Amino acid sequence: MFLAADVAAAHSPSALEYLLNALKVLAAFGAIMSVIPFMIWLERKVAAWIQHRDGPNKVGLPRWKILGPLSGFHMWGLLQPLADMIKLILKEDFIPRRADKFLFVIAPALVFVPIALAFSVIPFGWGFHVGGAEDGFLVRYQIADFGTGILFAFAVMSMSVHGLTLAGWSSYNKYGQMGSVRASAQMISYEAAMFMAVLAMVMTTGSLQLDDIVLWQSTHVWGILAQPIAFVIFLICAFAETNRLPFDFPEAEPELVAGYHIEYGSMKFAMFFLGEYYGMVVQSCLIVTLFLGGWTLPGIPATADSFLASLAGPLVFSVKVMCVLFLYVQVRWSLPRFRFDQLMSLGWKRLIPIALANLVVTAILGVTFAASNMR
Amino acid sequence: MLLAEANTPVTDWIYTLVFMAVFVTTLMAGLWVVIARDVIRAGVSLFICLSGVAGIYFFLNAQFLAVVQIMVYVGGTTVLILFGVMLTNRAPVLTSRRATDRTLAGWLATVIVAAPLFVILVGRDLMEKKDVKTANGWFTMKEAAAQAPINTVALGDALLTSYILPFEIASLVLLVALVGSAYLARRREDESGIEGRLS
Numbered sequence: 001m002f003l004a005a006d007v008a009a010a011h012s013p014s015a016l017e018y019l020l021n022a023l024k025v026l027a028a029f030g031a032i033m034s035v036i037p038f039m040i041w042l043e044r045k046v047a048a049w050i051q052h053r054d055g056p057n058k059v060g061l062p063r064w065k066i067l068g069p070l071s072g073f074h075m076w077g078l079l080q081p082l083a084d085m086i087k088l089i090l091k092e093d094f095i096p097r098r099a100d101k102f103l104f105v106i107a108p109a110l111v112f113v114p115i116a117l118a119f120s121v122i123p124f125g126w127g128f129h130v131g132g133a134e135d136g137f138l139v140r141y142q143i144a145d146f147g148t149g150i151l152f153a154f155a156v157m158s159m160s161v162h163g164l165t166l167a168g169w170s171s172y173n174k175y176g177q178m179g180s181v182r183a184s185a186q187m188i189s190y191e192a193a194m195f196m197a198v199l200a201m202v203m204t205t206g207s208l209q210l211d212d213i214v215l216w217q218s219t220h221v222w223g224i225l226a227q228p229i230a231f232v233i234f235l236i237c238a239f240a241e242t243n244r245l246p247f248d249f250p251e252a253e254p255e256l257v258a259g260y261h262i263e264y265g266s267m268k269f270a271m272f273f274l275g276e277y278y279g280m281v282v283q284s285c286l287i288v289t290l291f292l293g294g295w296t297l298p299g300i301p302a303t304a305d306s307f308l309a310s311l312a313g314p315l316v317f318s319v320k321v322m323c324v325l326f327l328y329v330q331v332r333w334s335l336p337r338f339r340f341d342q343l344m345s346l347g348w349k350r351l352i353p354i355a356l357a358n359l360v361v362t363a364i365l366g367v368t369f370a371a372s373n374m375r
Numbered sequence: 376m377l378l379a380e381a382n383t384p385v386t387d388w389i390y391t392l393v394f395m396a397v398f399v400t401t402l403m404a405g406l407w408v409v410i411a412r413d414v415i416r417a418g419v420s421l422f423i424c425l426s427g428v429a430g431i432y433f434f435l436n437a438q439f440l441a442v443v444q445i446m447v448y449v450g451g452t453t454v455l456i457l458f459g460v461m462l463t464n465r466a467p468v469l470t471s472r473r474a475t476d477r478t479l480a481g482w483l484a485t486v487i488v489a490a491p492l493f494v495i496l497v498g499r500d501l502m503e504k505k506d507v508k509t510a511n512g513w514f515t516m517k518e519a520a521a522q523a524p525i526n527t528v529a530l531g532d533a534l535l536t537s538y539i540l541p542f543e544i545a546s547l548v549l550l551v552a553l554v555g556s557a558y559l560a561r562r563r564e565d566e567s568g569i570e571g572r573l574s
Contacts, residue, residue, distance in 0.1 A: 018389075103419065147526055151442040158450030162422055165457050169415060177461065184458045191450075208527055 017137070024143045028119055036277045037081035043329045044080070050333045056080035091266040096172055099263065103170035108264070108271030111163030115278045117156040121149035122285045123211040125295040125313025129305045138305060141295075141314055142211065149210040150202065153286060154195060157241070160275065161187040164243075164260050167272070171263035179259025182340065186240060186247065189347035194237035196355035197230040200362045201290050214294030218302040223291035229358045231291045233351055238283040240347070242276060245332040247343060284324035285317075292320050394434050401427025409481075414460050422453040439527050 041056065048055025056077030063072040095104055125141035146152070161184055168180025202208055204226050205216040217223055224231045240247040261272045288294060295313035296302040304310055338346070404424035411417040425448040432441035534542050 100413075100415070103415070146438050148439050148442045151439070151446065155442050155445035155450055158446065158454075159426070161450070161454055162419075162457070165454065165461070166415075166419065169457075169461060181458065181461055184454055184461075188451075188454060188458070 020139055021143065024141075025120070028124075028143060029116070032116075032119065032278060032281055035281060036274060037085070038078075039277050039280070039325060039329075040081045040084070041078055042326070043332070045077070046326070046329045047333045050330075059083045085270070088266060088270045093266040093268065094263075096263050098172040100170040100172070103166045104263075105268075107163050107167035107170060108268045108275070109163070110166060111160050111275035112271050112278065114156045114159035114163075115275055115282055118153045118282050119285075120144045121146070121153050121210055122282070122289060123214060123294060124317050126211075126303045126310055127305060128307040128310040140211075141310070145209070145211060148208045150198065150208050150213070150290075153210070153282075154191075154198065157279070157282065158187070158191055160279070163275070167264070168260035171260075173263055176260050176262045179262070183243065183260060186243075186343060186347075189344060190237045190240040190247075190351070193233055193347060193351035193355045194241065196352070196359050197227075197233040197237065198290065200230040200355070200359050201227050203359070203362050203366055210289050210294075214289060214296060215302060217293045218296035218298075222293045227291070227358075227362070229354065230362075233355050233358070234287065234291065236346075236351065238287060239328070239331065240343075242279040242283055242328075244276075244280070244328060246335045246338055248337060280325060280328050281321070284321045284328065287324050288317060288320040292324075397427055397430040397434070401431065415457065418453060418457045418460060421456070422449060425449050425453065439530055 045055045047053075057074055059077055059080045059082070060075035061067055061070055061073045061079075065071060067073075095101055120143040123140070123142040123145070127138045127140035127142070130137060130139055164183035164187075165180045168176035168178070168183070201213065201223055204223070205213045207213055207216065213223075217226075220226065239245075261269055264272060295317040297316050300312050300316065301309070302313075304312075401424055404420045404427060407420035408417050408424060411420055425444065429441045429444040429449065432438075432444055
């Protein structure tokens with residue numbers, strides 16, 4: 001009921017709508033789970049290009065006669081992630097003797113599940129109309145569309161820090177624990193600046209609903225032009241929140257070996273790995289939704305609701321997300337890691353004051369110039 | 376369309392089932408917070424319990440409250456608790472405490488918190504006193520809750536007009552707590568500073 005509450009505000013949701021919601025959940029989850037192996041491949045390939053190597057280029061189609069001319073085709077190494085996954089599944093599932101077993105087992109899930117939850121509010125497109133003019137309804141390209149969608153996304157994503165913290169704690173390992181203390185310190189510090197950057201965008205658009213923010217951008221300008229400072233702050237914080245390279249302290253290889261997931265192997269490690277990439281994809285989706293116009297492009301009608309026309313939305317959205325993801329990969333292989341004190345002073349002494357000032361200026365401008373639009 | 380016209384007993388049943396699951400999980404986790412012997416496990420139970428409370432808010436259609444609950448308590452407070460425990464404990468050792476410590480004080484605190492809540496939430500409802508004012512006049516709490524607007528604009532308006540005093544008092548209490556904790560942390564630093572200068 002609460003999932004479909006806003007889709008069907010007028011009537012109580014029918015079984016068909018429940019079914020559609022379930023299908024949407026499956027589709028979104030499936031889409032992400034198929035994007036992540038590609039992301040891993042892309043990361044290794046781009047890393048190889050940047051470092052003048054070849055990268056994965058061997059694992060492709062098998063040499064079976066059925067495949068004809070394609071037999072043994074290397075596919076540019078695209079099947080490498082599949083091979084990696086099989087390797088991870090076949091590995092020994094190891095739990096250290098003195099580990100806190102219960103927490104050790106649930107920690108990977110605590111990283112993965114909250115991030116997956118954040119996906120439920122992201123609008124991939126407008127939607128299409130089903131049925132007649134009277135009894136029909138709009139099927140949104142969004143799992144749950146409620147009034148405080150943007151807050152929900154960030155709230156559940158902030159829950160994933162528990163997984164990192166407990167992973168290090170429960171594995172009874174000093175490197176692990178240092179990694180998790182770093183993870184919680186880092187994520188708490190950067191969340192503050194991130195929320196303030198988002199708040200500036202919310203004040204500009206006057207809504208907490210993600211599709212409203214996108215539609216505002218399609219009628220005015222993209223968020224990146226309306227709130228450039230907020231965009232930069234958000235981007236930096238997004239890197240910090242996903243523990244990607246300039247900020248990958250929780251798992252810094254030379255200092256902490258692998259940080260919080262040092263004792264993890266097999267599919268439990270894979271869960272952390274998936275969680276990291278899942279986080280990247282969600283953050284990219286949020287960046288696109290908040291600052292890069294979401295599913296809209298100038299020239300394409302934003303709220304076309306026939307089935308074929310509505311397909312343009314998810315397509316545009318995916319292309320934009322891919323661009324942001326490419327940026328993530330490129331930054332990882334171009335920048336060295338900060339020192340920990342640099343990380344903290346950047347977060348607390350630079351980003352938070354700038355974000356706060358940006359927020360105050362936005363509020364003043366909003367009240368003076370667009371007092372009627374603030375509602 | 377058969378599926379669209381199929382009435383909702385099945386969906387109602389799913390709804391009730393999910394609600395009961397959330398409800399029971401919340402209660403069990405709350406109980407575990409009290410009886411767990413290991414501080415970290417108690418912290419994790421608190422995390423589950425507070426998430427469950429947020430879930431119940433979702434069922435009550437108070438989405439903003441639910442989201443704020445997750446953001447402040449689940450994403451903020453419990454992280455700080457776990458973080459604090461980990462920083463103050465040397466080395467990864469599991470700390471245990473006696474669960475039976477201060478039973479009387481615990482019961483007293485429970486009664487002091489629970490009794491007013493019970494009176495406010497249940498007692499007033501039983502008396503059906505029309506003592507909540509909305510735009511349409513005076514209502515019992517149940518009626519007022521039913522007609523409460525759920526959008527954030529109305530919520531913000533209410534917080535900064537009708538309920539400005541509780542709102543400001545809450546912020547004052549938070550400020551006092553902030554200053555107090557800063558003072559407590561600072562004094563220790565000074566002591567070590569004096570020792571440093573003497574030695």
